[in-house]
Amino acid sequence: MLLNPNHFLALPRPHVAIGLPAGVPDTSTLAAHDFDVDTRTGFLPPQVPLTRLPPLWEQWEAVLEDAGRRRIQLGDKAGISSAEQESSATWRASIASLPILPTDDLERSEYLLRRAHHVLSFIMHIFIHSLPPSEPILIPAPLTIPLLQVSAELRIPPTNNYTDNVLYNWAHKVQPSSESSEALPTLDNLACQTLFTGTPDEEAFYLASTRIELRGVEALELMRASMDELFHSDATAERRLTSYLTSISVVIRELRTLLLGVRAGCDPEVFYNQIRPWFKGADSDARERPWVFGGLEEHPELAEPVELSGPSAGQSPLVHALDIFLGVDRYSHAAPSSGGQASSAAPQATERAAFLERMQIYMSRHHRNFLRHLSHTPRPLRDFVERSKNPALLAAYNESVQALKEFRDSHMIIVALYIIGPAKKARERAAAQAQAEQGTQGGSAPPAVRGALKGTGGTDLVKFLKGVRDRTAGALLTIVTRRAL
Numbered sequence: 001m002l003l004n005p006n007h008f009l010a011l012p013r014p015h016v017a018i019g020l021p022a023g024v025p026d027t028s029t030l031a032a033h034d035f036d037v038d039t040r041t042g043f044l045p046p047q048v049p050l051t052r053l054p055p056l057w058e059q060w061e062a063v064l065e066d067a068g069r070r071r072i073q074l075g076d077k078a079g080i081s082s083a084e085q086e087s088s089a090t091w092r093a094s095i096a097s098l099p100i101l102p103t104d105d106l107e108r109s110e111y112l113l114r115r116a117h118h119v120l121s122f123i124m125h126i127f128i129h130s131l132p133p134s135e136p137i138l139i140p141a142p143l144t145i146p147l148l149q150v151s152a153e154l155r156i157p158p159t160n161n162y163t164d165n166v167l168y169n170w171a172h173k174v175q176p177s178s179e180s181s182e183a184l185p186t187l188d189n190l191a192c193q194t195l196f197t198g199t200p201d202e203e204a205f206y207l208a209s210t211r212i213e214l215r216g217v218e219a220l221e222l223m224r225a226s227m228d229e230l231f232h233s234d235a236t237a238e239r240r241l242t243s244y245l246t247s248i249s250v251v252i253r254e255l256r257t258l259l260l261g262v263r264a265g266c267d268p269e270v271f272y273n274q275i276r277p278w279f280k281g282a283d284s285d286a287r288e289r290p291w292v293f294g295g296l297e298e299h300p301e302l303a304e305p306v307e308l309s310g311p312s313a314g315q316s317p318l319v320h321a322l323d324i325f326l327g328v329d330r331y332s333h334a335a336p337s338s339g340g341q342a343s344s345a346a347p348q349a350t351e352r353a354a355f356l357e358r359m360q361i362y363m364s365r366h367h368r369n370f371l372r373h374l375s376h377t378p379r380p381l382r383d384f385v386e387r388s389k390n391p392a393l394l395a396a397y398n399e400s401v402q403a404l405k406e407f408r409d410s411h412m413i414i415v416a417l418y419i420i421g422p423a424k425k426a427r428e429r430a431a432a433q434a435q436a437e438q439g440t441q442g443g444s445a446p447p448a449v450r451g452a453l454k455g456t457g458g459t460d461l462v463k464f465l466k467g468v469r470d471r472t473a474g475a476l477l478t479i480v481t482r483r484a485l
């Protein structure tokens with residue numbers, strides 16, 4: 001959807017470095033003045049994200065479409081045919097021969113920039129992961145320069161992220177009737193715009209997150225209402241907060257059901273072997289090949305990127321918001337100085353805090369600001385609940401924390417099913433193959449399956465996820481009633 005140039009949203013975007021003049025609202029997106037959090041769709045944009053860039057950048061769209069048409073395969077796919085390899089090489093060569101398209105006119109619109117990041121980051125991941133494993137990763141300038149320019153404008157790294165493949169990747173499955181003019185996304189009418197593999201499994205994987213974001217809107221609304229009550233901090237506020245927290249725990253339990261629902265459409269083996277490898281960032285490449293961004297020497301204004309993790313639902317602003325609102329962030333991934341029951345696991349806690357803070361770099365700057373705003377509230381919920389000694393309020397708070405802990409329990413089950421199990425099978429296959437080839441290539445497993453399992457965000461995933469889950473449980477408050485004092 002392209003906006004009429006006279007529309008207020010088509011006003012020039014604020015300069016990324018200078019910002020807005022005093023008193024001028026940020027209209028770069030529909031809800032930018034509210035941290036781009038829509039009251040109806042939360043962190044998802046309320047309208048279908050732009051599906052195609054204007055003709056000036058048509059060549060990028062055509063390259064992405066061509067990748068889908070050719071069904072480009074992973075460069076290290078077992079048994080890749082020479083026809084598939086040739087097709088990949090031809091596709092990659094078509095990128096190298098593109099002109100370096102200017103991005104100046106994209107910079108007038110947040111929507112154009114987001115579509116450009118979506119298209120270019122998908123192309124870059126396909127380029128990199130379709131390369132034969134023995135080849136160095138040299139990304140050509142017609143891709144790197146515009147991607148780095150667009151990323152600098154959006155203030156996010158140049159890799160494919162959760163905004164690209166979930167938040168700004170939705171479409172209607174069935175076109176709603178023209179009367180439903182708003183055409184908001186709904187849980188049962190969702191599809192994706194772009195996929196790496198074209199498989200229904202990949203779509204089901206993204207849509208599990210899309211549904212979680214959408215169902216989470218009610219939790220965001222309850223958080224907002226709770227913050228109003230924290231302002232009043234009286235007996236009525238305690239009563240209302242108790243009710244809001246009870247409702248939040250119901251929503252979190254539904255998020256858990258939606259998370260587990262991924263099993264209905266996404267096969268673990270397909271996910272692990274065909275889908276997940278496209279997500280890898282530079283920090284989870286087992287071969288540790290550096291990603292070399294071509295053309296930088298001609299563009300001294302562009303910095304060599306250092307943040308190169310792949311997409312992860314660890315970049316979901318909703319889950320971060322729940323952590324921050326409930327105050328479990330200080331427990332689930334806090335730096336050791338934050339005190340409380342958290343202080344015993346100091347070094348790992350710092351690592352976790354660092355990871356989750358780092359994941360915020362990959363979010364849209366509006367959502368990042370929202371989380372920062374939430375974490376700097378002068379009236380934190382947890383402190384109020386603790387001080388109140390109101391047993392019903394404490395119980396309702398604990399119910400929400402418990403629900404979040406159970407969400408993370410289920411997340412561990414999903415990770416075991418989708419990563420740990422298939423990785424074990426892959427290791428066994430590799431070992432059997434190595435054994436069969438013994439004498440010619442030696443008996444050790446190939447580097448792709450050796451060592452601790454890494455998340456696409458680059459974590460030692462089992463240790464990391466267990467730690468976050470256990471520390472969420474550690475945020476439960478002990479119920480000491482007023483009468484007992």
Ligand code: HEM
Binds near residue numbers: 271312319320468469
């Ligand atoms: C098949 C489905 C899923 C798999 C295999 C999976 C896997 C992982 C892995 C490996 C990590 C470790 C961090 C990293 O390095 O990326 C992670 C983190 C995380 N994932 Fe998932 N995930 C799945 C679905 C989801 C969904 C649907 C959500 C919610 C929108 C979610 C939310 C998170 C969060 C918030 C983290 C950060 C750790 C935490 O706060 O607990 N995941 N996930």
